[in-house]
Amino acid sequence: MDQPTVGILHPGSMGAAVAACAAANAAAVLWSVQGRGPASAARAEQFDLTPVPTLWELLDRSDIVISLCPPAAAEDLARDVAEHGFTGVYVEANAISPERAQRIAALLEPDAIVVDGGVVGSPPVRGKSPALYLSGAAAAIERIEALFVGTAVRTMVLGTEIGKASALKLAYSSFQKTSRVLVALAVGMAREHGVDQELIEVASRRSDSYLSEPEYIGKTAARAWRWGPELEEAADALTAAGLPPEMLRAAASTLARWNDAKDDSELTLTDALNRLAKP
The missing domain is CATH 1.10.1040.10 (N-(1-d-carboxylethyl)-l-norvaline Dehydrogenase; domain 2)
Incomplete structure (x- = not known):
């Protein structure tokens, strides 16, 4: 299988480090400079992520999108992605309630395939190895597991129910x-x-x-x-x-x-x- 193009929303301390791990098994890892500040830009540059000018371009080019943002912004961000009609795999990896994860899945499906994710541990830098717990459709989860093979991010599968990883x-x-x-x-x-x-x-x-x-x-x-x-x-x-x-x-x-x-x-x-x- 060809390596996927991955989009990260957004390169905070966790998101940028997780994206850098994904880059080991991706064709490219993109981030959108739209609305982001100099701190985000510095992190993205540190981890060698590829900038694109808009969220729309990121979604057009990405096979897999990973959402790692402040919890309060997760649903609005998913709504923006849904409005674009994204058709790839959307990893909802924010620290949100299972009910919110299910609402986000309802926003994005059936166009996109949503995988519920939860990162437990510190950002994968300086020897740290967090676990990324996943729940959702088995085929989509396999693609996420492949993305992090051989990296500091350990993937753990919890089943097919959206909300389990968030819980x-x-x-x-x-x-x-x-x-x-x-x-x-x-x-x-x-x-x-x-x-x-x-x-x-x-x-x-x-x-x-x-x-x-x-x-x-x-x-x-x-x-x-x-x-x-x-x-x-x-x-x-x-x-x-x-x-x-x-x-x-x-x-x-x-x-x-x-x-x-x-x-x-x-x-x-x-x-x-x-x-x-x-x-």
């Missing part, structure tokens, strides 16, 4: 990201009473405790603008399952206090806690 991603994210938020609250409370170091010492006696990694709070703050909407999506999924969403909505509300720290790699623990206490 797994959000179930994992619900614990992982909420736990990081709870660390910030716990350390902030302890610091207020002068016992933060003692708290870390207590936590360090336990294995795999996020409380023993307070330095990660700064990274949490820098990523809050993305994590908050993801937890809102997870809360929607809990509601749909008849489970209480308040914990995740509260965590998303906490993360919103850090929205002005977007992608600030220099943010210290003290800065992050101060912003949390005084938004």
Whole structure:
């Protein structure tokens, strides 16, 4: 089979790195410069992705499109793709609820074939090897598996039902990201009473405790603008399952206090806690 042309929507930190892995088994990996800023351009250039001027050209030339964007934009982006009449394989790999994934599939089918995807792990750079969980039509999934053979992205198949991959991603994210938020609250409370170091010492006696990694709070703050909407999506999924969403909505509300720290790699623990206490 000829190597496919792949389009990435859009080259964020995860999307660009995943696209670079796909390039190993693709004829070309395209990205659209339309509406994108200099940071996207720099990432695309770093990973040697091929620029095209418009979304329309990307869709015309691509056999496979991978959508990796902020959760809130996923459905609008899919609607734009549907309006174009895209007829290839569309990998909906965003951190969205199963219900939203199903709505997106309904928007794009039957013209396109939709594969539900969920990336678990860090971007595939510097030795990291995330898993891309997939659910959907078997033939389409085989094409995605072939795209990542021999790369740092490990593909895992969950079956044919759209929504399964999204559900797994959000179930994992619900614990992982909420736990990081709870660390910030716990350390902030302890610091207020002068016992933060003692708290870390207590936590360090336990294995795999996020409380023993307070330095990660700064990274949490820098990523809050993305994590908050993801937890809102997870809360929607809990509601749909008849489970209480308040914990995740509260965590998303906490993360919103850090929205002005977007992608600030220099943010210290003290800065992050101060912003949390005084938004």
